[in-house]
Amino acid sequence: MNKKILLFSMTFPPMVVGTANYAGVLAEGLHDQGFEVVVLAPSVQGSSEYDSGRSFAVKRVYYPSFVPFKYLFALRALKKMIRSSNPDCVWATNGMASRVAGLVPFWNRIPLICTMHGSDVTVRLQSRIESIPQARAYRQASAVGSVSQYILKRAQESDVYPAKTFIHAPTFDTSKFKNHRYQHERFHSFYPKLRGKTIILSVARLVKQKRIHHSLAAFSNLAREFSDICYLIVGEGNQRLELEDQSRRLGCDDRVFFTGAYDPASEKLLDCYSAATIFFLPSVREGLPTVFSEAGIMGLPVLAVKDGGVPEIVEDGVTGLLAERDDVNDMTEKLRLLLSKENEVKKMGAAGKERIERLFNREIFNQRANSILQQILQNH
Numbered sequence: 001m002n003k004k005i006l007l008f009s010m011t012f013p014p015m016v017v018g019t020a021n022y023a024g025v026l027a028e029g030l031h032d033q034g035f036e037v038v039v040l041a042p043s044v045q046g047s048s049e050y051d052s053g054r055s056f057a058v059k060r061v062y063y064p065s066f067v068p069f070k071y072l073f074a075l076r077a078l079k080k081m082i083r084s085s086n087p088d089c090v091w092a093t094n095g096m097a098s099r100v101a102g103l104v105p106f107w108n109r110i111p112l113i114c115t116m117h118g119s120d121v122t123v124r125l126q127s128r129i130e131s132i133p134q135a136r137a138y139r140q141a142s143a144v145g146s147v148s149q150y151i152l153k154r155a156q157e158s159d160v161y162p163a164k165t166f167i168h169a170p171t172f173d174t175s176k177f178k179n180h181r182y183q184h185e186r187f188h189s190f191y192p193k194l195r196g197k198t199i200i201l202s203v204a205r206l207v208k209q210k211r212i213h214h215s216l217a218a219f220s221n222l223a224r225e226f227s228d229i230c231y232l233i234v235g236e237g238n239q240r241l242e243l244e245d246q247s248r249r250l251g252c253d254d255r256v257f258f259t260g261a262y263d264p265a266s267e268k269l270l271d272c273y274s275a276a277t278i279f280f281l282p283s284v285r286e287g288l289p290t291v292f293s294e295a296g297i298m299g300l301p302v303l304a305v306k307d308g309g310v311p312e313i314v315e316d317g318v319t320g321l322l323a324e325r326d327d328v329n330d331m332t333e334k335l336r337l338l339l340s341k342e343n344e345v346k347k348m349g350a351a352g353k354e355r356i357e358r359l360f361n362r363e364i365f366n367q368r369a370n371s372i373l374q375q376i377l378q379n380h
Contacts, residue, residue, distance in 0.1 A: 006087035010096040012041035023093040029366035095120020102133030111142040118287035147287040148309030171365040182274035201276035206237030211282040218331040220250040236261040273298040296356035301348035319352035
């Protein structure tokens with residue numbers, strides 16, 4: 001009989017965040033390797049359409065936006081799901097899921113796996129209230145995965161460093177990216193002003209952590225020097241209005257384009273990657289952002305910053321350039337360098353594609369998950 005794995009996630013497709021992508025890929029990978037997979041995930045817009053095409057079961061639960069109530073609803077749903085599905089193992093795929101799991105009293109009977117991503121370690125563990133259940137989950141877990149060496153190191157520096165850890169770098173469906181057929185006319189029908197331009201691209205939630213205000217400032221510094229450059233920003237978030245206002249104040253709003261959020265691997269998003277020349281995202285406190293892998297697999301050189309787990313995926317001077325954190329002048333100089341050396345940019349893009357295919361592919365991701373599960377299930 002196949003072992004049953006309950007994936008408990010507070011973010012899951014079709015949600016457009018890296019932790020949701022991780023959980024979705026994990027569910028598909030475990031199912032493909034012969035596990036019976038059951039997912040407990042939030043009910044969001046588009047859930048029904050997404051779930052109808054899955055080969056594994058997904059139980060959706062409505063969670064209120066008020067955080068204390070969200071924890072209570074999630075805890076009740078998790079306990080109920082464990083009783084009804086009787087899983088052989090529970091995998092809490094993100095930080096909030098781990099914190100909820102830390103409130104469950106019976107992990108001595110069922111093995112628990114948790115995954116650390118980014119802010120769940122760099123921010124949440126600094127919170128006196130939120131760190132308590134998260135620390136409890138990590139201590140009781142049979143294993144705790146980390147998406148990067150950086151996040152693992154940050155966990156080691158805390159008081160809740162889990163005893164058994166493993167690196168589980170996120171991946172994504174590269175086939176959709178590699179097989180994408182870019183159609184110029186389709187892209188330019190949406191963005192006619194970008195025809196014949198050199199496009200700098202960012203794909204991110206428009207929140208402070210992503211530091212789009214820095215990339216926008218760096219772009220503005222070079223707008224006069226490079227008259228053909230435009231900046232395409234894909235994403236949505238609470239900073240959008242502020243960033244749009246910034247582009248107007250900098251006098252470059254006619255060359256900066258905000259698209260809103262696109263579904264992962266959608267034709268519109270893939271066209272944006274295909275049309276771009278440089279991928280630029282100076283975000284901080286990241287674990288291992290999927291968008292850098294997406295840019296790499298599309299052959300784009302990356303401009304990012306020396307912070308978090310980013311240097312583990314962007315090799316400075318080889319697959320892109322890394323500026324100093326929050327240093328707009330350094331970002332400007334690095335961007336100028338990329339815009340000035342077309343041949344170097346192409347070499348970096350090719351090197352980035354090779355690196356992603358070699359180190360961050362689904363086969364490695366699935367093998368690691370399977371290996372950890374087999375060890376835990378045999379020893380429990």
